[in-house]
Amino acid sequence: MQLAISRIHYPVTTLGPGRRVGIWFQGCSIRCPGCISTDTWRTAQGEVTAEELVENIRPWLAECDGVTISGGEPFDQPLGLASLLQTLRDKFDTNILVFSGYPFETLLENQRSWHGMIDALVTDPFLESAPQSKTLRGSDNQRLHCLTTLGEALFSSYEHRSMDANKQLDVMFDEDGTVWLAGIPTRGDMAKLRTLLLEDGHSAYTTEAPISLCKTTH
Numbered sequence: 001m002q003l004a005i006s007r008i009h010y011p012v013t014t015l016g017p018g019r020r021v022g023i024w025f026q027g028c029s030i031r032c033p034g035c036i037s038t039d040t041w042r043t044a045q046g047e048v049t050a051e052e053l054v055e056n057i058r059p060w061l062a063e064c065d066g067v068t069i070s071g072g073e074p075f076d077q078p079l080g081l082a083s084l085l086q087t088l089r090d091k092f093d094t095n096i097l098v099f100s101g102y103p104f105e106t107l108l109e110n111q112r113s114w115h116g117m118i119d120a121l122v123t124d125p126f127l128e129s130a131p132q133s134k135t136l137r138g139s140d141n142q143r144l145h146c147l148t149t150l151g152e153a154l155f156s157s158y159e160h161r162s163m164d165a166n167k168q169l170d171v172m173f174d175e176d177g178t179v180w181l182a183g184i185p186t187r188g189d190m191a192k193l194r195t196l197l198l199e200d201g202h203s204a205y206t207t208e209a210p211i212s213l214c215k216t217t218h
């Protein structure tokens, strides 16, 4: 089973506790209006197995505080996601947070493929018209589910933290000078950033092209 991956990065500090390995899946069929990750929408050919991916980032996994899987839509690649979760569980003692745009009830229909392997799960589509006051969520209709004892211990406090207290984004630099942001921006921040960058003579855009895995691993 080959996985289509948009990006991997370490450390990510804004999507869960500690310094985390971030894995973004490529391809999202949900396509929420107002999504800021449109570069991850396009379906792409799988390039790497879960075992190869995990081997590639083994040094990060050995020292990280957890793994965050986002997208794109991870559950649009259900077999690949299950394989990745199982591989991580088999080889590393780490907590796993997954973001999905599907309702929790929909994911439960196929829970045999992920049950027990995800510690915390954020579900439901981004809703542009909903308020945004909760950490780890782009809109307040999205729900945080602590699914294991470890997940409860690590993530339940996020239910009560306000977005205002956690206005942070990770900034990542590629070798070609491209700058990427990770995290959950507050509403309107990306538009403001785009205006500021354009005024200063920089380019600001989302790309339709998935990033080659080899550019992002080390």
Ligand code: SF4
Residues within 6 Å of the ligand: 028, 029, 030, 031, 032, 033, 035, 036, 037, 038, 040, 071, 072, 073, 100, 101, 102, 125, 126
């Ligand atoms: S599920 Fe996530 S990646 Fe997909 S459109 Fe919605 S916000 Fe964007």
